[in-house]
Amino acid sequence: MDFSLVELTRDQQIFQRTVRALLDEVVTDEVHEHERATGDGISVPVHLALGRHGWVMPEWPVEDGGAGLDPVCRRILELELARYQVPRIGLGTTRLVWAAVERFGSRELRERLGPGVADGSVRFCLGYSEPDGGSDIAAARVRAVRDGDHWIVNGSKLWTTGAQCCQYSFVITRTDPDLPKHKGLTMFLVPLDLPGVEIQPIMTYGGERTNAVFFGDVRVSDDQRLGEVNDGWTVLRGPLDKEHSLGPGRDVLEDLSSLRQYLRPLETALDVAVAWARDSTKPDGSGPLADAAVLERLGRAATEIELAVCTPGPLGRVKIGDVMIEQSAQLMDLVGTEALISAGADGALGHEGDIDFTHRFAQGTTIYGGTVEVFRNIIAQHDLHLPRASFPGAKVVI
Amino acid sequence: MDRFELRSQDFSLDEDQLAVRAAFADFFAKECPPETVRGAEPRGFDADLWGRLLTLGVGSMSLPTTAGGDDATLVDLVLIAEELGRVLAPVPLISHVVATRMLERAGAPASLISAAARGDFLVTLAHAPVTGGARQLVPDAAVATHVVALLDDKLVLLSADGPGAHVSNQGCTPLAWWRPTDGHDRTVLAAGAKAGAIHTDAVAEWRLLTAAALVGMADAALRLGVEFAKTRRTLGVPIGSLQGISFPLVDIAVGVGGTRHLVWKAAWYAQHEPGSRPELPLMAFDAASRTATHGTSASAHVHGGLGFSVEADISLYFLRAKGWSLLGGSTSANLREIGSVIAGAA
Ligand SMILES: Cc1cc2nc3c(=O)[nH]c(=O)nc-3n(C[C@H](O)[C@H](O)[C@H](O)COP(=O)(O)OP(=O)(O)OC[C@H]3O[C@@H](n4cnc5c(N)ncnc54)[C@H](O)[C@@H]3O)c2cc1C
Numbered sequence: 001m002d003f004s005l006v007e008l009t010r011d012q013q014i015f016q017r018t019v020r021a022l023l024d025e026v027v028t029d030e031v032h033e034h035e036r037a038t039g040d041g042i043s044v045p046v047h048l049a050l051g052r053h054g055w056v057m058p059e060w061p062v063e064d065g066g067a068g069l070d071p072v073c074r075r076i077l078e079l080e081l082a083r084y085q086v087p088r089i090g091l092g093t094t095r096l097v098w099a100a101v102e103r104f105g106s107r108e109l110r111e112r113l114g115p116g117v118a119d120g121s122v123r124f125c126l127g128y129s130e131p132d133g134g135s136d137i138a139a140a141r142v143r144a145v146r147d148g149d150h151w152i153v154n155g156s157k158l159w160t161t162g163a164q165c166c167q168y169s170f171v172i173t174r175t176d177p178d179l180p181k182h183k184g185l186t187m188f189l190v191p192l193d194l195p196g197v198e199i200q201p202i203m204t205y206g207g208e209r210t211n212a213v214f215f216g217d218v219r220v221s222d223d224q225r226l227g228e229v230n231d232g233w234t235v236l237r238g239p240l241d242k243e244h245s246l247g248p249g250r251d252v253l254e255d256l257s258s259l260r261q262y263l264r265p266l267e268t269a270l271d272v273a274v275a276w277a278r279d280s281t282k283p284d285g286s287g288p289l290a291d292a293a294v295l296e297r298l299g300r301a302a303t304e305i306e307l308a309v310c311t312p313g314p315l316g317r318v319k320i321g322d323v324m325i326e327q328s329a330q331l332m333d334l335v336g337t338e339a340l341i342s343a344g345a346d347g348a349l350g351h352e353g354d355i356d357f358t359h360r361f362a363q364g365t366t367i368y369g370g371t372v373e374v375f376r377n378i379i380a381q382h383d384l385h386l387p388r389a390s391f392p393g394a395k396v397v398i
Numbered sequence: 399m400d401r402f403e404l405r406s407q408d409f410s411l412d413e414d415q416l417a418v419r420a421a422f423a424d425f426f427a428k429e430c431p432p433e434t435v436r437g438a439e440p441r442g443f444d445a446d447l448w449g450r451l452l453t454l455g456v457g458s459m460s461l462p463t464t465a466g467g468d469d470a471t472l473v474d475l476v477l478i479a480e481e482l483g484r485v486l487a488p489v490p491l492i493s494h495v496v497a498t499r500m501l502e503r504a505g506a507p508a509s510l511i512s513a514a515a516r517g518d519f520l521v522t523l524a525h526a527p528v529t530g531g532a533r534q535l536v537p538d539a540a541v542a543t544h545v546v547a548l549l550d551d552k553l554v555l556l557s558a559d560g561p562g563a564h565v566s567n568q569g570c571t572p573l574a575w576w577r578p579t580d581g582h583d584r585t586v587l588a589a590g591a592k593a594g595a596i597h598t599d600a601v602a603e604w605r606l607l608t609a610a611a612l613v614g615m616a617d618a619a620l621r622l623g624v625e626f627a628k629t630r631r632t633l634g635v636p637i638g639s640l641q642g643i644s645f646p647l648v649d650i651a652v653g654v655g656g657t658r659h660l661v662w663k664a665a666w667y668a669q670h671e672p673g674s675r676p677e678l679p680l681m682a683f684d685a686a687s688r689t690a691t692h693g694t695s696a697s698a699h700v701h702g703g704l705g706f707s708v709e710a711d712i713s714l715y716f717l718r719a720k721g722w723s724l725l726g727g728s729t730s731a732n733l734r735e736i737g738s739v740i741a742g743a744a
Binding site: 270303373379389 | 401402403404405406407408409410411412415473624627628635636638639640641644645647648649651652655656657659660662663666667670671677678680681684685730732733734735736737738740741
């Protein structure tokens with residue numbers, strides 16, 4: 001057990017300064033304004049700048065386009081990206097998908113795409129969910145039919161976040177509707193610039209943009225296939241388990257749960273609420289801190305955040321989503337009417353109406369990356385070993 | 399607090415810690431079945447069990463070697479407290495260890511410290527600072543002859559010939575009303591800022607160890623619920639396959655997993671960086687009292703009507719979730735203290 005500050009070597013200190021200097025330069029006000037206006041979840045100029053330093057794939061050797069960073073420097077990079085609030089959903093999805101490409105892609109595919117992934121010019125998004133449902137990924141209906149050394153893809157994916165800024169989508173398709181549902185799936189890395197691909201934006205009230213992606217007779221080369229035909233489920237498990245914080249042990253510098261970064265806005269909202277409690281004056285001249293109930297709510301919010309930070313793996317996934325929703329609402333209640341003021345308007349709290357933002361943003365954190373219900377099912381079976389319910393659609397597509 | 403500082407987040411236990419946990423888990427599982435818990439009601443004290451624990455050295459282990467201890471850390475103590483809570487052991491271990499550590503920190507005479515460490519007398523602490531003559535409820539004062547209290551600005555050890563009169567209470571613990579009287583023998587242990595600091599730290603330590611016990615309690619309640627849910631059937635299926643049953647059980651597991659880690663983290667900070675995160679033990683306590691309250695109630699509910707009967711073991715847990723977490727006063731006051739630290743430091 002150890003929670004001590006990591007003592008940085010001279011080289012690591014220099015690295016930290018280099019990261020900050022770069023981020024000072026590239027993470028401009030325009031970057032944040034662009035993110036607020038579009039909700040892209042990725043800043044292409046920042047992503048490319050990271051790529052120039054080998055920091056998209058920082059653990060890769062320098063000759064492969066990475067930076068050969070040790071775990072401490074990797075963690076420094078991660079914390080600074082968080083501190084500078086770099087939009088980095090695209091970074092996460094690209095890294096997740098690459099793990100599958102590396103394992104299941106042909107050598108030709110790996111060599112063709114690897115350098116671009118490293119320099120930031122090639123980015124991947126996740127095409128799992130469909131209009132009919134996202135929780136039951138194995139029920140995917142997007143159809144791929146063989147045509148010589150190509151496949152003809154038809155159907156639609158929903159919630160493909162980042163598609164507007166990515167070159168490829170990691171698309172799970174149905175290639176044999178007659179096999180049991182997990183066995184008739186094949187995975188492709190579909191180039192998004194192919195004829196027949198259409199991307200339409202979907203906006204959320206959390207400020208994020210995501211997309212519907214339509215495939216109309218899209219001809220995808222067999223070279224873009226990952227893994228064997230009808231073995232797409234195997235290809236999908238790796239990245240999915242990683243996204244679900246399952247799988248092999250973590251490094252002691254890493255966060256306990258892959259969703260830990262989603263707590264950041266709530267931490268900011270708490271700091272803003274504390275500043276409000278300390279510094280604001282009510283019309284009767286009193287300050288909020290004189291009210292013991294204010295201290296109690298701040299204490300509860302801070303405790304719940306700390307608890308969520310400490311909750312490991314899939315348990316943390318559930319806890320983080322629930323805490324985001326409950327405590328952002330609590331902070332709204334605590335502050336009252338002022339908490340409703342939008343970013344930029346007179347009296348907005350914090351930099352950008354942070355409590356209002358967090359309350360809206362929180363609602364998505366129990367949905368994407370697998371809903372908290374899906375995770376509760378996983379925990380019930382894998383951690384508690386409770387009996388599984390049997391449902392008609394567990395084995396076949398219905 | 400810099401939310402982006404680079405710290406290790408290593409929640410693993412080393413070999414020694416694993417050994418301590420295993421030894422006490424084993425001891426408590428063997429020596430304290432539910433019949434022992436029931437047998438000790440209503441006062442909540444099993445002298446025999448306590449004697450055996452003292453033989454294992456629990457009274458002295460966390461004292462410095464210079465005071466005859468083994469330098470066991472707060473991390474060791476929370477591991478032990480979790481195992482104690484898991485079986486609801488009716489022993490005043492937490493109060494006695496915390497109060498003995500106060501004696502040592504205040505520089506009490508060596509003979510007094512070693513007598514407490516051996517368990518020659520039982521000592522507890524009064525949580526609320528005393529300024530007037532108002533009485534307060536002191537945990538374990540119905541078995542302890544000695545009480546450490548903050549009287550005005552002095553830390554004082556008060557002793558009497560016998561323990562206080564037990565007041566019957568929900569958790570069946572040795573609770574007693576207490577106030578300093580002329581009949582008490584008094585030893586002043588410390589004065590001024592030092593006295594206040596020792597008292598504040600001790601109260602935080604008591605909450606931390608109690609938090610650990612509540613985690614063990616909630617985890618045991620979860621196990622009872624899970625086992626019941628695997629075998630009990632309705633409409634031809636085990637109730638555990640229904641999400642109306644499995645999800646509440648999962649939520650207990652979520653609470654236990656996070657709270658246990660928070661307790662460990664708080665113990666580590668208190669041991670290795672005292673003063674840097676004073677809110678952590680209080681947070682651990684708040685989290686643990688809610689995890690135990692929710693966990694024991696939800697698990698009792700999973701048991702259906704049986705869970706409401708005194709015969710079911712889960713009832714022992716339900717009654718002690720509040721029965722233990724409220725011994726140090728109101729949990730609202732604890733929350734306000736967290737809020738004060740946050741508002742002062744953020
Ligand atoms: C902002 C945003 C970004 C997203 N980004 C991506 C992305 O990049 N790529 C991608 O593929 N997907 C993405 N998703 C989709 C996301 O993964 C799905 O929305 C999610 O998995 C739920 O699927 P659904 O919306 O179809 O709801 P459904 O699956 O239809 O579920 C509806 C409700 O039923 C519950 N439910 C479903 N099954 C069960 C069950 N077995 N037990 C108990 N309750 C159940 C769900 O929890 C939910 O509350 C994103 C979603 C959002 C909102």
